[in-house]
Amino acid sequence: MTQTGSYHVETIASNMEAEIERLKSQVDLFWDKEGKHYIEYGLKDGMSVIELGSGPGYLLEKLLVTFPHIHVTGLEIDPILFNYANANVASHEADRCQMVEGSIMDTKLNEGSFDFAITRLVLEHLPDPIGAIKEVFRILKPGGKAVFIDNDFEMHIMTHPHIFELRALYDAYCESRYAEGGNPKIGRELPRLLKQGGFSKIDFEVISAHSDIVGDEKFFKSEGIGIPSKLVQDGFLPSKVLGEISMKWRNMIRKDDHSMVRQLYMASGEKPQ
Template identity: 55%
Template sequence: MKETSSYVISNIAYNVDKEIDRLKGQVDLFWDKEFLRYKQFGLKNKMSLVEFGSGPGFLTEKLLDSFTQLNITCVEIDELLVKFAKNHLRKQKKKCKIIEGSILNSSLPENSFDFAIVRLLIEHLPDPIDAIKEVYRILKPGGVAVFVDNDFEMHIRSYPHIPQLKNLYDAYCKKREDEGGHPLIGRYLPVLLNKAMFKSIDYEIICAHSSLIGDEPFSRSEGVGIPMKLVQDGYLDSKCLANLSINWRNMMKSEDHLMLRQLSMCSGIK
């Protein structure tokens, strides 16, 4: 299935396997705080849950491990990731159905799910509102949707400060926007859910901080794959990336260094 998205795993980074590992690191980085919010927004065991843009299935795995009687339907557009997820989640296949399809036209019946999670997907779509409306359509009345997205003006920050991170995120935003994405969408989520007729909208920014969880989860959720692709595609200067790498290593060696990163979470009820 072909549709426009600014996230195509075979294209966004230098190496697909490393990008899959990075996605795992990114799920792990936020999981504890994220899971608390899912529960706060109403997620309970035995619900029927749909996850759009489920990718390799790392979030699905965490959800099934935490709520053993959840019934999850995953809708993922990329054939390669559907295959990966089916293999990764093969032991859970009775509780988890993985469908190759698009959030823009899921073919799922309307009024059929208790809960929907859409994580790091609509920031990559040219018309996020169409995706939000499709999620509204397939939820039961009273069902809850949670959208989780980045806002790249509030991406990783560090101490000591690394000036080239701004160049990197500017280049990233330019590339994603050229491809039709919305890399600052995090802040707009409540406005978009309102437009799609969701009620009781709630919004949180969750934050991972290295002084609380250590450096390792940050190292696993970052990587040079996307920055190298930005250089290759002419969006980032190679000297800038080289200086960023030197400053990053020096930052990590600094005794009182720290890193923090945020994610927006927005929920609404149908």
């Protein structure tokens, strides 16, 4: 299946296996707050739920553990990630979980099939996010809820002590994703995009993870060196800048009073009945 967008697990980082592990840690970093918000937005046990762009299936795992009677579908276009999720999640929960290989732009799924939809860190990689939102809207039941979560790289990880060069890293990342058709600053646009996609009762939250609460290790695992190294390799980031970031990062974490904070942007909407 032909992929579109700015995320491809084989090419976005310098090491694919490490990138898959990073995706797991990225779910772990925010799950406590994310899970609470899904419930606030209407997710209940026993519902039919779809995650579009489910990657290696780590969020599906969280949902299956948290809600013992839920039925989840994972939609994933990348064959490597699809096979990973199928082998490690769906095959162990065959009665409650299925994987579908397909595109969020045209899922081929029946209209009005799901009670709840989650699209996490996907829209930022798509040339046509409104088209994707309309497809999510289509496959929801009337009265169904959808949650869209994305980054906004105007702010990513902020540290104390401040590492000034991180701005150059995030600018390089944005340039790379823009060149591939993505929008890494889409987080601020989510409410407007959901409205254009047909949703009503729109809500918006910024959720944060702080190292003093979740611990340093989750931050370290959720970032890694793979994507920055690929930015250097592809000519978007000077190697000298990455070296300065690495040095200042090591110095930062040696400080007893160091801290790290990261945000995700979450918007919810309802399909009118």
